[in-house]
Amino acid sequence: MRTSRIMIKEFIQNNLPFLSNFINLGFIQVSNAVIQVLLFPIIFHIIGIKEFGYVGVANSYAGLVSLLINYGTNQSGIKDIAINKLHKNKLSNIFYTVYYTRILLFLISLIALSVLYYLQVPLLHYFILANVIIVAEVFNPFFFFVGIEKIFLFNVANLLSKLSSVLMIIFFVTSTSSASFVNFYLGAGNLVFYLLLTFYAINRFGLGQYAIKISEITGLLRKNFFLAGNNLSVQLQQSFFVFTLSGSVSPLVLSAYTFCDKIVWSFRLMLIAFSSAVYPRAAITYQSKKEDWFLQKRRLNLILVIVFLTVTGVLFFLAPSVVFLLTKTTNALTIHYIRCISLVPLITALNALNVIELLIGNSYSSLFNMGLALMILSSVNSFLFLRAGVSFFGYYPITMEICGLLMCLYFTKKQQDQFS
Numbered sequence: 001m002r003t004s005r006i007m008i009k010e011f012i013q014n015n016l017p018f019l020s021n022f023i024n025l026g027f028i029q030v031s032n033a034v035i036q037v038l039l040f041p042i043i044f045h046i047i048g049i050k051e052f053g054y055v056g057v058a059n060s061y062a063g064l065v066s067l068l069i070n071y072g073t074n075q076s077g078i079k080d081i082a083i084n085k086l087h088k089n090k091l092s093n094i095f096y097t098v099y100y101t102r103i104l105l106f107l108i109s110l111i112a113l114s115v116l117y118y119l120q121v122p123l124l125h126y127f128i129l130a131n132v133i134i135v136a137e138v139f140n141p142f143f144f145f146v147g148i149e150k151i152f153l154f155n156v157a158n159l160l161s162k163l164s165s166v167l168m169i170i171f172f173v174t175s176t177s178s179a180s181f182v183n184f185y186l187g188a189g190n191l192v193f194y195l196l197l198t199f200y201a202i203n204r205f206g207l208g209q210y211a212i213k214i215s216e217i218t219g220l221l222r223k224n225f226f227l228a229g230n231n232l233s234v235q236l237q238q239s240f241f242v243f244t245l246s247g248s249v250s251p252l253v254l255s256a257y258t259f260c261d262k263i264v265w266s267f268r269l270m271l272i273a274f275s276s277a278v279y280p281r282a283a284i285t286y287q288s289k290k291e292d293w294f295l296q297k298r299r300l301n302l303i304l305v306i307v308f309l310t311v312t313g314v315l316f317f318l319a320p321s322v323v324f325l326l327t328k329t330t331n332a333l334t335i336h337y338i339r340c341i342s343l344v345p346l347i348t349a350l351n352a353l354n355v356i357e358l359l360i361g362n363s364y365s366s367l368f369n370m371g372l373a374l375m376i377l378s379s380v381n382s383f384l385f386l387r388a389g390v391s392f393f394g395y396y397p398i399t400m401e402i403c404g405l406l407m408c409l410y411f412t413k414k415q416q417d418q419f420s
Contacts, residue, residue, distance in 0.1 A: 075359055
């Protein structure tokens with residue numbers, strides 16, 4: 001018994017930065033997911049099920065463009081900061097290069113919005129107001145605080161930003177006519193607190209370089225091209241079907257599907273927290289001794305399987321209760337879709353560490369090829385499922401997740417063979 005206590009104590013001491021990071025990141029993403037889920041019944045009650053679908057489509061658009069703005073810096077930036085956190089000049093260069101690159105890409109993204117305006121896309125005001133979410137992503141310092149493994153302040157600011165967004169929605173979104181402002185308020189809270197965190201990081205860590213270095217920006221654009229392409233492709237294959245449905249089905253069907261899409265995204269947020277906590281230490285471990293990483297990967301995968309098998313069971317067997325709890329309705333189609341997507345969180349969890357392995361192995365081209373293949377597959381599947389009928393729509397996400405898992409297993413095996 002005494003030996004066990006000593007081993008546990010040594011484990012905690014040796015892994016304190018990781019455990020602290022995991023707890024903080026877990027709280028960030030779990031609070032994001034919980035607040036998002038708690039918002040569902042509030043938004044449903046205020047704006048109605050029809051407008052909820054439109055809000056979901058605009059939110060998916062903002063999420064897609066935000067990934068373009070981020071350009072993979074929430075992944076590569078974490079690793080770069082983690083490796084160079086003791087070198088002040090390099091830290092400053094990484095920080096400002098990420099920010100200047102994001103600003104450039106945001107300006108380019110405005111062209112896409114102009115095209116939507118020129119084409120007179122229906123409900124364009126939903127997309128315009130959702131741009132605040134995109135602006136907030138420009139100033140998101142998540143990569144910096146995770147990389148230096150000091151994210152308690154980010155944790156607090158993130159929670160306050162989400163709570164402020166909730167309060168703005170409750171007080172200012174009072175009818176269906178103001179439904180388009182839901183995404184505006186979701187982004188406004190983030191923007192204010194991300195700006196405050198950015199100024200804090202500059203002052204606290206002495207990030208004194210303000211000059212724009214074109215060579216650094218172009219270097220980042222080249223280095224992250226495959227990574228950003230993969231992220232965009234993966235997000236697009238998740239959102240493509242939502243965009244397809246928005247112009248093809250009734251508002252009630254669109255709302256039922258987007259509701260389930262947000263449920264899946266809530267669990268993705270939790271997995272993002274897990275991956276982000278593992279990533280900095282995994283990058284260092286993989287560089288020093290790959291065998292240790294593979295051992296750690298097996299142990300973590302076992303934990304993920306246990307947790308997300310439970311999630312699958314809850315979603316499948318308690319689908320009616322989940323729908324009623326979150327929407328105060330017993331919509332049969334929504335219940336059917338919930339059961340269809342019940343395995344998606346588990347499959348996504350099984351793939352999380354494979355993606356990390358490709359990232360820390362710098363296999364950005366493999367990620368890009370996988371993302372491109374999934375994007376092409378999503379366009380084909382969207383057409384096929386649309387032709388199959390409403391009752392089959394819920395199987396689209398699980399089809400795409402299984403394809404993604406199989407592709408990722410292929411590329412990780414290929415990477416392992418190269419280093420063996």
